[in-house]
Each structure stands twice: as structure tokens, then as C-alpha cells.
Amino acid sequence: MKQYLDLMQHVLENGVEKTDRTGTGTRSIFGYQMRFDLAEGFPLVTTKKCHLRSIIHELLWFLKGETNVTYLRENGVSIWDEWATEAGELGPVYGAQWRSWRGPNGEVVDQIKDLIQAIKTTPDSRRLLVSAWNPAVLPDTSKSPRANAEAGKQALPPCHTLFQFNVADGKLSCQLYQRSADIFLGVPFNIASYALLTLMVAQVCNLKPGDFIHTFGDAHLYSNHLEQAKEQLSRKPYPLPGMLLNPEVKDIFSFTFDDFSLQDYQAHPHIKAPVAI
Numbered sequence: 163m164k165q166y167l168d169l170m171q172h173v174l175e176n177g178v179e180k181t182d183r184t185g186t187g188t189r190s191i192f193g194y195q196m197r198f199d200l201a202e203g204f205p206l207v208t209t210k211k212c213h214l215r216s217i218i219h220e221l222l223w224f225l226k227g228e229t230n231v232t233y234l235r236e237n238g239v240s241i242w243d244e245w246a247t248e249a250g251e252l253g254p255v256y257g258a259q260w261r262s263w264r265g266p267n268g269e270v271v272d273q274i275k276d277l278i279q280a281i282k283t284t285p286d287s288r289r290l291l292v293s294a295w296n297p298a299v300l301p302d303t304s305k306s307p308r309a310n311a312e313a314g315k316q317a318l319p320p321c322h323t324l325f326q327f328n329v330a331d332g333k334l335s336c337q338l339y340q341r342s343a344d345i346f347l348g349v350p351f352n353i354a355s356y357a358l359l360t361l362m363v364a365q366v367c368n369l370k371p372g373d374f375i376h377t378f379g380d381a382h383l384y385s386n387h388l389e390q391a392k393e394q395l396s397r398k399p400y401p402l403p404g405m406l407l408n409p410e411v412k413d414i415f416s417f418t419f420d421d422f423s424l425q426d427y428q429a430h431p432h433i434k435a436p437v438a439i
């Protein structure tokens with residue numbers, strides 16, 4: 163995971179101090195790209211132990227089209243709790259935009275179903291995109307995330323905003339545009355999540371996995387994560403683990419938690435950090 167450590171080092175050395183919405187303060191850069199060849203192993207950070215369980219459940223929850231944290235809570239995942247209403251609602255966040263984007267005439271667009279169909283039938287297409295950025299449901303920034311979710315708006319505007327697939331040489335690559343990135347807490351989740359999604363889409367489309375390309379807008383280290391970042395940079399990365407998917411699954415919506423098996427994950431101890439709300 164040299165790519166991830168290079169990003170951290172780059173932001174520590176070149177980041178500009180910025181105030182931010184959460185009042186925490188960040189060291190930030192604008193515009194950066196990382197590339198992971200998925201044939202080289204599964205890109206799960208090894209310089210701190212990462213909770214792949216939470217990452218898998220979060221991705222399955224997006225793919226179900228859900229926006230209520232009940233499924234996550236039932237599976238012991240609490241990463242979205244701080245932004246949810248008492249009833250567990252987050253408003254029309256990722257799941258809603260991916261699976262049921264509302265069109266102007268009341269039509270419902272399933273972007274994931276359409277994407278899979280398009281990859282299978284027109285693999286040369288340059289239009290294999292999914293957008294979570296829907297200006298009609300962005301939150302009212304004068305209100306709290308919970309108040310926005312109560313009002314039917316997104317609790318938070320999507321951070322992983324747009325992704326595009328590309329097929330070349332029988333290999334499927336995916337590029338994500340992430341408008342805002344919490345390098346210490348969010349990014350290890352985001353890399354693993356999109357790498358996994360690419361493996362899943364490749365399998366159901368009978369393609370080999372290619373690259374995951376991670377493009378950033380504002381990539382930042384929160385001021386209360388700097389020591390944790392330096393601690394991570396002092397550690398030597400282990401070889402990447404492997405990821406096996408149940409080869410029987412041929413439908414993107416049929417994957418369940420037990421269809422994933424992480425192989426030979428060796429990691430340094432977990433490092434705690436407070437999440438900026």
C-alpha cells in the first residue's frame with residue numbers, strides 16, 4: 163500500500179492548513195490520483211488493522227439500495243450512526259442514488275442494473291458511469307445532517323461522487339472521483355470498498371479485474387489525526403492480502419457476506435482516531 167502511504171506523506175509535507183465544516187481543522191491538498199493493479203493483491207491497508215467486515219456490509223447495504231442504518235446496526239456496523247436520525251434514516255444517500263434515482267417524470271433509474279447490462283452488451287462504451295451526486299437532494303447546509311435526513315434530503319452530500327468503468331483487453335477497470343477524503347479514517351474504507359466492487363462487477367460480467375484508479379478533490383488529514391498518520395508512516399507495510407469471491411455468484415445483487423474471503427491479511431495493530439462529525 164505504498165500508494166496510500168505516499169498520499170499521507172505528501173499531505174503531511176505539502177498540505178495547506180484549512181478550517182472545515184466540522185470545526186476540527188485539516189491539512190489539505192486539492193487534486194491527487196492513486197492507481198492499484200488488482201492483480202497484485204487486494205488493496206487493504208496493512209500499516210493498521212482495518213475492519214473489512216464493516217466495509218463489506220457497507221457495500222452490500224449500498225447495493226441493496228438501502229439508506230436506513232438498521233441493516234448495518236443488525237450486523238454490528240456503527241460507522242454511519244452519528245449522521246442518522248433516531249429512526250436510522252440518512253435521507254436519499256448512496257443506496258437511493260445507485261438503485262433508485264428519481265427522474266423528472268417520476269421514473270426510477272437503477273444505475274447499477276443499467277451499468278451491468280451496459281458492460282455486458284457494450285463493453286467498449288465510454289459511458290459506463292454511476293453518479294451519486296444529485297443536486298436536487300443535497301442537504302441544506304444551514305441545518306444539521308439529522309435535520310436534513312428528517313426533511314428528506316441527504317444527511318451528507320456524497321463523498322464518493324462518481325465512478326466510471328472501462329473494459330480493455332478483457333480487463334475491467336474502475337475510476338472513482340472522490341470530492342472530499344478523510345485520509346486517515348475514510349480512505350482505507352473507500353479503497354477497499356471500490357476494489358471489492360470492481361472484483362464483483364468483473365466476476366458477474368465474466369471479465370478479469372484491471373486497475374482501481376482513485377482520484378481526489380480535497381484530500382485532507384484532520385488536525386487530530388496527524389500523530390496517528392505519522393505512526394502509520396513509521397511502520398513497514400506487509401505484502402497485500404488476497405480476496406476470494408464465491409465463483410458461483412453471477413448476479414451483482416446476490417452476493418452475501420459469506421461470499422467474500424480475505425486471504426493472508428497481515429497487518430500492524432489498529433490505531434484509534436476520533437471521527438469529525
Ligand SMILES: Nc1nc(=O)c2c([nH]1)NC[C@@H]1CN(c3ccc(C(=O)N[C@@H](CCC(=O)O)C(=O)O)cc3)CN21
Nearest residue numbers: 213216241242344347348349351433434435437438439
Ligand atoms: N469525518 C468523516 N470521515 C469519514 O470517513 C466519513 C464521514 N465523516 N462521514 C460519513 C462516512 C462514515 N465513514 C466512516 C465513519 C467512521 C469510520 C471509523 O470510525 N472507522 C474506525 C472504526 C472502524 C469500525 O468500527 O469498523 C477505524 O479505525 O477505521 C470510518 C468510516 C466514512 N465517512
Ligand SMILES: O=c1ccn([C@H]2C[C@H](O)[C@@H](COP(=O)(O)O)O2)c(=O)[nH]1
Nearest residue numbers: 183319321322342343344348349352
Ligand atoms: O466515504 C467517505 C465519506 C466521507 N468521507 C469524509 C470526507 C470528509 O472528511 C467528510 C465529509 O465532510 P464534507 O464537509 O461533506 O466534505 O467525510 C470520506 O473520506 N469517505
